[in-house]
Amino acid sequence: xxxxxxxxxxxxxxxxxxxxxxxxxxxxxxxxxxxxxxxxxxxxxxxxxxxxxxxxxxxxxxxxxxxxxxxxxxxxxxxxxxxxxxxxxxxxxxxxxxxxxxxxxxxxxxxxxxxxxxxxxxxxxxxxxxxxxxxxxxxxxxxxxxxxxxxxxxxxxxxxxxxxxxxxxxxxxxxxxxxxxxxxxxxxxxxxxxxxxxxxxxxxxxxxxxxxxxxxxxxxxxxxxxxxxxxxxxxxxxxxxxxxxxxxxxxxxxxxxxxxxxxxxxxxxxxxxxxxxxxxxxxxxxxxxxxxxxxxxxxxxxxxxxxxxxxxxxxxxxxxxxxxxxxxxxxxxxxxxxxxxxxxxxxxxxxxxxxxxxxxxxxxxxxxxxxxx
Amino acid sequence: xxxxxxxxxxxxxxxxxxxxxxxxxxxxxxxxxxxxxxxxxxxxxxxxxxxxxxxxxxxxxxxxxxxxxxxxxxxxxxxxxxxxxxxxxxxxxxxxxxxxxxxxxxxxxxxxxxxxxxxxxxxxxxxxxxxxxxxxxxxxxxxxxxxxxxxxxxxxxxxxxxxxxxxxxxxxxxxxxxxxxxxxxxxxxxxxxxxxxxxxxxxxxxxxxxxxxxxxxxxxxxxxxxxxxxxxxxxxxxxxxxxxxxxxxx
Numbered sequence: 240x241x242x243x244x245x246x247x248x249x250x251x252x253x254x255x256x257x258x259x260x261x262x263x264x265x266x267x268x269x270x271x272x273x274x275x276x277x278x279x280x281x282x283x284x285x286x287x288x289x290x291x292x293x294x295x296x297x298x299x300x301x302x303x304x305x306x307x308x309x310x311x312x313x314x315x316x317x318x319x320x321x322x323x324x325x326x327x328x329x330x331x332x333x334x335x336x337x338x339x340x341x342x343x344x345x346x347x348x349x350x351x352x353x354x355x356x357x358x359x360x361x362x363x364x365x366x367x368x369x370x371x372x373x374x375x376x377x378x379x380x381x382x383x384x385x386x387x388x389x390x391x392x393x394x395x396x397x398x399x400x401x402x403x404x405x406x407x408x409x410x411x412x413x414x415x416x417x418x419x420x421x422x423x424x425x426x427x428x429x430x431x432x433x434x435x436x437x438x439x440x441x442x443x444x445x446x447x448x449x450x451x452x453x454x455x456x457x458x459x460x461x462x463x464x465x466x467x468x469x470x471x472x473x474x475x476x477x478x479x480x481x482x483x484x485x486x487x488x489x490x491x492x493x494x495x496x497x498x499x500x501x502x503x504x505x506x507x508x509x510x511x512x513x514x515x516x517x518x519x520x521x522x523x524x525x526x527x528x529x530x531x532x533x534x535x536x537x538x539x540x541x542x543x544x545x546x547x548x549x550x551x552x553x554x555x556x557x558x559x560x561x562x563x564x565x566x567x568x569x570x571x572x573x574x575x576x577x578x579x580x581x582x583x584x585x586x587x588x589x590x591x592x593x594x595x596x597x598x599x600x601x602x603x604x605x606x607x608x609x610x611x612x
Numbered sequence: 613x614x615x616x617x618x619x620x621x622x623x624x625x626x627x628x629x630x631x632x633x634x635x636x637x638x639x640x641x642x643x644x645x646x647x648x649x650x651x652x653x654x655x656x657x658x659x660x661x662x663x664x665x666x667x668x669x670x671x672x673x674x675x676x677x678x679x680x681x682x683x684x685x686x687x688x689x690x691x692x693x694x695x696x697x698x699x700x701x702x703x704x705x706x707x708x709x710x711x712x713x714x715x716x717x718x719x720x721x722x723x724x725x726x727x728x729x730x731x732x733x734x735x736x737x738x739x740x741x742x743x744x745x746x747x748x749x750x751x752x753x754x755x756x757x758x759x760x761x762x763x764x765x766x767x768x769x770x771x772x773x774x775x776x777x778x779x780x781x782x783x784x785x786x787x788x789x790x791x792x793x794x795x796x797x798x799x800x801x802x803x804x805x806x807x808x809x810x811x812x813x814x815x816x817x818x819x820x821x822x823x824x825x826x827x828x829x830x831x832x833x834x835x836x837x838x839x840x841x842x843x844x845x846x847x848x849x850x851x852x853x854x855x856x857x858x859x860x861x862x
Contacts, residue, residue: 248721252710259709259750449705453766456669456699457722460691 249467286384359402367404423574438517476510496581508594515601522608628677652819660828661809698772
């Protein structure tokens with residue numbers, strides 16, 4: 240049976256080992272700051288397939304149907320993925336869908352759009368055609384992509400001269416900056432890198448120096464060891480997360496909309512899932528050299544498939560499922576929801592559940608793989 | 613800690629075998645280790661000594677045959693006897709970046725030893741091994757001989773009744789070797805069973821019982837004096853060389 244005392248002895252030993260290694264300690268404390276500065280100053284990625292809802296109440300007028308023409312042009316634009324809610328939902332419901340994250344934007348075409356524009360163009364009316372665009376502003380890349388796609392469809396359909404009243408409303412985090420948007424990803428990435436590296440290296444060293452065999456010859460069980468690692472590294476993950484958060488706030492004035500406790504809950508569960516993964520990966524490495532090779536693989540997969548730099552929806556459809564098994568995907572989703580939208584725990588339950596599943600699988604896998612020859 | 617009601621041997625192996633790929637490390641080995649003895653497993657490199665120890669402590673699952681230790685079948689029965697077993701692995705197996713005393717405290721905690729009881733026992737062992745002055749030094753700064761002493765101390769923390777020592781005297785000077793053997797004899801006299809591997813055949817003369825291994829098989833076993841008499845040699849080394857040249861002697 241696992242024992243909390245024995246596990247705590249393992250956790251204390253892990254923390255003592257790391258604190259005695261000046262280089263590792265410096266790495267834990269300085270690397271997150273360097274990371275925040277580097278990535279806060281960089282930006283990249285392309286956007287596509289942004290989920291956009293539309294309600295087209297426009298009617299045809301004298302053989303023209305401008306709303307339908309604009310929808311047709313948008314349908315051919317790879318930057319957006321349109322969903323027709325005409326007749327299915329009200330305007331208010333469509334806007335609520337953007338609030339809830341079902342869509343990144345909603346386009347609402349007024350009922351007399353075509354008639355008003357055509358009559359105005361002939362000087363027969365001074366009423367404008369109305370189109371409303373509601374944007375989820377928590378992701379500036381996505382908001383910008385949708386806006387550009389929409390404006391191009393308007394310009395291609397109506398030309399430069401038209402009486403169009405385009406009303407753009409930004410929802411959620413209206414004053415969002417690029418660095419605010421990237422801060423959750425940076426925090427998650429920093430925790431990922433350090434958790435994976437430290438847990439891989441420590442467990443590989445246990446095997447190499449023979450201490451794993453000695454430990455398993457005592458009353459300690461494999462689960463004592465796994466739990467001990469998770470406690471020790473979990474604390475380190477919290478330290479790293481705190482440093483990234485404080486650095487982001489002090490250096491870039493990043494604002495956290497939601498609960499800090501919830502941020503820490505996400506960080507700790509994410510750290511534990513990364514530690515479990517690191518220990519499990521170490522079972523497939525015979526020495527430090529082999530272990531080190533897992534690090535860039537894990538990091539690059541996490542960077543490219545988690546939505547950290549490139550929105551997941553902008554990836555080719557066949558690649559998107561990869562993101563469903565990348566823990567960083569869920570960390571970024573949860574942290575963005577909490578930090579940028581102020582979402583409560585009910586909004587990130589699926590993310591937390593994923594971490595718990597990963598923890599359970601990797602803990603059992605890690606315990607079973609330990610000590611195998 | 614003795615196991616009551618169990619008057620059988622401390623260890624019994626019955627036709628146990630273990631291969632690693634094409635290499636048969638242990639091949640149909642049968643042997644017994646009596647309680648309260650110092651039992652040596654001798655043989656050249658790659659004889660299967662360490663693999664045999666690992667089979668005994670449940671670290672390896674045999675391909676065939678069985679291992680029974682203190683009445684429990686290995687490997688699944690190991691947790692039941694872990695509190696009675698001490699293991700000194702080959703190559704020290706210490707946390708080199710922790711101090712000597714931090715290593716002792718850590719392994720004591722894993723044996724559920726804590727508080728004043730643990731401290732008393734650790735102080736006892738530091739004195740016994742004559743390493744008190746180096747208690748706060750990181751292990752990587754210690755000499756090979758001192759590391760061996762620390763390694764032995766870690767295996768003795770919980771006063772086990774069965775001790776497995778894998779090459780305990782490798783790399784240490786003759787003086788320290790004598791100190792170790794004096795201690796092993798005292799432990800044996802106190803009822804502890806000691807199973808040790810060594811490739812120093814002359815050292816095995818100190819054992820109560822020896823099993824000679826070659827290429828994973830038992831070549832001969834018995835008391836050192838009895839083996840010398842049986843084969844007509846003055847030293848165990850000559851016995852072993854003769855048996856190795858002749859092949860397996862039934």
